Every structure is written in structure tokens, then in C-alpha cells.
Amino acid sequence: MSSREPLWFCHECHAEMRPIMVPDPVCASCRGSFVEKMEDPADDPREFAHPGHGDLDAEGMPPGMDTFLLSLQTLVDRGIAEGRRQSPRAGSDIGTPGNRVTFQIRTGSSQRPNAGVRPGSGGAEQPLTMDEFLRRESDHAGSGGSTNTRPSMAQGVRSGSGGAEQPLTMDEFLRREPQHTGGGTTFTGPFMAQYLMALLGQRDPLNDFFGRGMGDPAMEGRMGDYVFNQEALDQIITQLMDNSNAYRPVPATEEIISNLPREVLEHDSPMLEKDCAVCKDQFKLETDDPDEQVVVTLPCKHAFHEPCILPWLKSSDTLLYHNQSTTLQQIRVLIPAHIVIVHQAHPLEVEISPHAEMTAKVTLASYNLSLEGSSAVDELTRRRHHHDTPVRTQIRLRNRRTEETDIFPVAGVKISIDIYGPSEH
Amino acid sequence: MASISVRRLSKELTEIKSEGCPVGITLVKADDFSTWWFTIEVMGESLYQGEKYTLQFRFDSSYPISSPAVQFVVTDGHTSPIHPHVYSNGHICASILGNEWSPVLSVVAVCVTLQSMLASCKKKERPADNDRYVRSAPENPKKTRFHYDGKALSPIPHQYWI
Numbered sequence: 001m002s003s004r005e006p007l008w009f010c011h012e013c014h015a016e017m018r019p020i021m022v023p024d025p026v027c028a029s030c031r032g033s034f035v036e037k038m039e040d041p042a043d044d045p046r047e048f049a050h051p052g053h054g055d056l057d058a059e060g061m062p063p064g065m066d067t068f069l070l071s072l073q074t075l076v077d078r079g080i081a082e083g084r085r086q087s088p089r090a091g092s093d094i095g096t097p098g099n100r101v102t103f104q105i106r107t108g109s110s111q112r113p114n115a116g117v118r119p120g121s122g123g124a125e126q127p128l129t130m131d132e133f134l135r136r137e138s139d140h141a142g143s144g145g146s147t148n149t150r151p152s153m154a155q156g157v158r159s160g161s162g163g164a165e166q167p168l169t170m171d172e173f174l175r176r177e178p179q180h181t182g183g184g185t186t187f188t189g190p191f192m193a194q195y196l197m198a199l200l201g202q203r204d205p206l207n208d209f210f211g212r213g214m215g216d217p218a219m220e221g222r223m224g225d226y227v228f229n230q231e232a233l234d235q236i237i238t239q240l241m242d243n244s245n246a247y248r249p250v251p252a253t254e255e256i257i258s259n260l261p262r263e264v265l266e267h268d269s270p271m272l273e274k275d276c277a278v279c280k281d282q283f284k285l286e287t288d289d290p291d292e293q294v295v296v297t298l299p300c301k302h303a304f305h306e307p308c309i310l311p312w313l314k315s316s317d318t319l320l321y322h323n324q325s326t327t328l329q330q331i332r333v334l335i336p337a338h339i340v341i342v343h344q345a346h347p348l349e350v351e352i353s354p355h356a357e358m359t360a361k362v363t364l365a366s367y368n369l370s371l372e373g374s375s376a377v378d379e380l381t382r383r384r385h386h387h388d389t390p391v392r393t394q395i396r397l398r399n400r401r402t403e404e405t406d407i408f409p410v411a412g413v414k415i416s417i418d419i420y421g422p423s424e425h
Numbered sequence: 426m427a428s429i430s431v432r433r434l435s436k437e438l439t440e441i442k443s444e445g446c447p448v449g450i451t452l453v454k455a456d457d458f459s460t461w462w463f464t465i466e467v468m469g470e471s472l473y474q475g476e477k478y479t480l481q482f483r484f485d486s487s488y489p490i491s492s493p494a495v496q497f498v499v500t501d502g503h504t505s506p507i508h509p510h511v512y513s514n515g516h517i518c519a520s521i522l523g524n525e526w527s528p529v530l531s532v533v534a535v536c537v538t539l540q541s542m543l544a545s546c547k548k549k550e551r552p553a554d555n556d557r558y559v560r561s562a563p564e565n566p567k568k569t570r571f572h573y574d575g576k577a578l579s580p581i582p583h584q585y586w587i
């Protein structure tokens with residue numbers, strides 16, 4: 001092969017090939033578009049090995065393909081043994097008993113020579129397409145019509161029109177499966193997929209293949225990043241939920257803690273009639289702990305002894321009397337001096353004093369909720385030129401899913417308000 | 426800081442001794458500031474009419490910032506109530522014992538909540554994953570990561586991929 005025309009490398013299937021121009025270059029093997037021309041020997045994309053795909057051999061086959069073939073061979077042999085009892089398909093001399101089933105691998109344009117050849121067809125040697133193979137399997141299991149003594153395992157080949165063979169995408173392959181289950185030794189889609197995943201994960205494929213059935217659901221997560229059944233998907237989602245902040249308390253930051261209003265108890269303080277809900281003691285002027293003269297008020301207007309509430313906030317940034325879902329961290333403000341946040345249990349109002357630069361960005365961490373039409377941002381920036389009045393606006397939300405509008409910020413919604421300023425001029 | 430829990434628990438204990446517990450709740454034993462026992466009974470018409478169960482509370486030094494470990498006693502002839510959120514080993518799946526715990530709650534408040542949890546039960550049955558859970562459950566229910574739709578998940582061993 002001359003080196004006039006450089007080969008291209010496909011990052012999706014790792015094949016080296018010359019691409020098909022349709023008109024943009026596309027991999028000849030898998031039809032992927034992530035292809036790269038290998039023109040600079042110093043910058044060889046093949047060196048860019050993904051972890052786990054280490055040692056592909058010269059033709060880009062994953063390791064263990066031999067064992068893969070062997071196991072397929074065994075399976076098909078079993079199938080053939082049954083098939084032998086059937087009458088051969090009319091018009092061809094295929095069904096001679098004793099035919100050894102062999103395999104031929106095709107990757108795009110390159111062909112592995114002689115892994116197997118269709119015997120007895122007396123003419124051009126063409127591998128059976130995957131489609132024919134699977135169809136025959138179900139035929140023979142069902143009606144007992146034709147046999148297939150010459151399946152060949154193409155690396156996902158689709159029988160196109162006029163014999164042009166195009167590689168099947170994994171998705172099509174798996175989807176095709178249900179039409180072809182005919183019992184017998186059909187190679188089921190998910191089964192195949194699981195096997196391939198095992199190969200890619202560089203585990204012992206035969207052990208996976210025969211050793212365990214659909215596997216222990218807790219282990220499914222190890223097979224790369226793929227799942228093939230509902231159970232495994234549930235397991236993954238559960239694990240993600242477990243680790244999400246939705247269930248975990250988040251500590252309050254130093255900034256938030258130090259910004260909470262504090263009051264030192266005086267003789268005439270209205271606090272003196274109230275209790276600190278954490279220690280269940282009244283607010284008193286005479287206390288053993290001098291720090292207890294300082295009373296901290298949370299945005300919900302409940303007050304506590306400073307040493308009582310601090311440990312709570314450090315472990316969990318939430319309000320005490322309210323359902324744990326309203327977090328102080330909802331309001332992350334960059335320029336506290338210019339902002340007054342009025343935060344009652346639900347409505348969230350932002351007030352920005354005059355002369356502050358109005359570049360406000362309100363972001364929401366929520367799937368279904370979005371900021372209402374004339375959102376806080378628009379309000380704030382629209383009033384940018386009226387520097388002599390403070391700007392106040394309520395943040396309202398809209399539920400994208402139910403189309404409910406005018407919702408106050410509620411449980412679990414994290415809102416960040418970033419307000420920048422003042423500017424230099 | 427052991428003093429915060431001692432201070433708070435002695436306050437609660439004083440209050441229980443002076444004002445008593447709500448109906449159906451009785452203090453069995455509170456000899457120290459680490460383990461307390463209560464009995465609860467559901468009053469009036471309910472699936473658990475006439476049944477009495479024993480609750481055990483365990484406190485650590487950061488109570489009430491940290492929640493108490495609460496479970497039904499199942500040793501020495503005691504049994505746990507059959508309820509979709511109560512496992513046969515006495516562990517309880519209740520949000521106020523987990524992510525909805527707040528220092529403004531108290532031991533009595535927890536008892537009352539559990540009492541009403543039993544009272545509002547429509548069907549006496551064990552949690553769906555009861556057998557699986559009790560086989561591998563930790564001794565302390567606080568170590569279990571519960572999902573508050575009523576199902577318990579055992580803590581995921583670290584060698585599994587997350």
C-alpha cells in the first residue's frame with residue numbers, strides 16, 4: 001500500500017480506513033463522523049488511546065475476539081446440529097451435513113483473510129449478512145424450513161439494498177433482536193451487548209458470558225457506562241440520588257454566617273421574653289456563657305443564642321422551624337453592602353440600593369422551574385438608569401411542566417443572584 | 426461538646442417529670458444521658474389498638490444538633506409493630522429522624538410523631554424490602570441511608586462504582 005494517500009482514523013470505532021465522502025468524510029466502517037486524517041506522523045491519533053481500549057490489534061478489533069468467535073462457534077454448532085435434520089433450502093447445495101461453520105470478520109473495507117469461508121457455494125464467497133443469519137435462525141426454530149449452515153459473523157453488517165452492506169448501529173442491532181427471537185440459539189441483542197461490554201471492559205469474556213446470567217444488579221454498574229435493562233437503570237438512579245445534595249445537609253458558608261444579623265441582649269430587649277429553641281432556655285441577661293448574650297436572627301425571623309445556632313448552621317444550612325427545604329444558601333450575593341434581601345418564608349425579594357451597577361444574573365437550579373417572564377434580571381437591568389431610587393423586585397417562577405405561573409421560590413430551589421458593581425466610572 | 430446535649434436533655438427530662446408525657450406515651454427509663462426508653466400506645470380506634478411498643482432513644486454528645494438514634498426494641502420479648510415503615514429489627518424509616526430532623530424537635534415530639542405514624546396506618550404490613558434490609562442492616566439505624574418514600578437502602582459498600 002503506497003503512502004501517497006494517507007489513511008484516516010475513526011475515533012469512534014478505531015478503524016483505519018479511507019473515508020466515504022458524503023460529502024463530508026465519514027468512517028467507512030461505522031459511518032461515524034469523528035474521523036481524522038493521519039497526515040502528521042508526529043501527531044498520530046492512534047496514540048490517543050482511551051483507557052480500556054488499550055491493545056487493539058492491527059485491524060482495530062478488541063482483544064478477546066478469538067474467544068468471542070469460539071463461543072459463537074460453539075453456539076452455532078449446536079444450532080447447526082438441530083438444523084441438520086431439516087431439509088436444505090431448495091435451489092442450493094448449502095445444507096450438506098458435516099459442514100463446519102466458520103466465521104468471517106469484516107471491518108469496513110479491510111477483511112481478515114480466511115477466518116472462515118462459506119463452503120460449498122461453488123462460486124463467489126460472500127459472507128452471510130447478519131440479517132440473513134438472524135432470520136434463518138428464527139426460521140429454523142419456528143417453522144423448520146431452511147437451514148443455515150453457513151452463518152458468518154459479520155461485525156454488525158446490515159443488508160442494504162442491492163447487496164451493499166453497511167454496518168449496523170448498536171441501536172439498530174439491539175432493536176432488531178425482538179423480531180428474531182425464535183428460541184434456539186439466537187444470539188440475543190442484549191446478551192450480545194453485554195458480551196461486548198465485557199470485552200471492552202477487558203474482563204474475562206467467557207466468564208461473563210457463561211458464568212452469570214443477567215448479573216447481580218449491583219454489579220451492572222461496573223460495566224462501563226452502559227445499562228441494558230430497567231433494573232440496572234433504577235440502580236444507577238438510586239445511587240445518584242443517594243449522592244445528591246437533595247438528601248444531604250449542606251453547611252452554611254462563613255460569609256452567610258457572619259452576615260446574619262446579631263443583637264446583644266440589653267435590658268429592654270424584646271428578645272428577653274422569648275426562648276432559644278435549641279437549648280430551650282429563655283434569653284437572659286445573666287448567663288454562664290457570655291456568648292449567649294448574642295442573639296442571632298435567621299431570615300425566617302426566629303432567633304437563637306449564637307453558640308446554639310452556629311453548630312447547626314455549620315452542619316446544615318437550613319432554617320429550623322421550616323421544612324428543611326428552604327436553604328439560606330439560596331441567596332448568594334456578591335456585593336452584600338449594596339443589597340438588602342427581604343426573605344420571608346416564601347416570596348423572595350431583592351432590593352438593590354441606588355448607585356449600584358445593575359448587572360444582575362439570576363440563575364436557578366431546578367429542572368421544571370424557570371424565571372417568570374419579566375424576570376428579576378430584566379426588571380433590574382431595565383431600571384438601570386434610575387440611580388436615585390432603590391430597586392426592588394420579587395422573584396417569581398414558572399413551572400415549565402405544569403405551566404403554573406407566579407410561583408414563589410419553594411422547596412429545594414436554589415437561586416443565585418449575582419449582582420455586580422459598582423462600576424469604576 | 427458534651428455539655429450541650431446534657432444541658433438540653435436535662436431540660437427535657439425535667440419537663441417530662443414535671444408536666445408528664447402526652448397520652449399513650451410513657452417514660453420507662455432515663456438513667457443517663459445516652460439511652461432512654463419510652464413505651465408508646467396508639468389511643469382510640471386504630472390497627473394497633475391495645476398494643477404497646479417500646480422505643481429506644483440513643484443520644485450522642487451533639488444532640489440536639491444531631492438527631493437521636495431511635496428504634497423499636499425487639500429484644501427480651503418486645504416486638505416491633507408491623508408497619509410499612511418499620512423493619513422487623515426495629516429500625517424506623519421516618520423523615521424526622523433523618524433529613525428532616527431539627528433541633529427544635531424533642532424526644533417527646535418524636536414519640537408523638539411515631540404515634541401518629543402508627544395511628545394513620547391503613548394496612549399492617551412489613552416494608553417490601555424487609556428481609557433484605559434486616560439481613561445486612563447496621564446496628565445503628567442512623568447509618569442507613571433511607572429514602573423517604575419508605576424504602577431503605579443499605580449503605581453502599583465503597584468498592585462498588587457509584
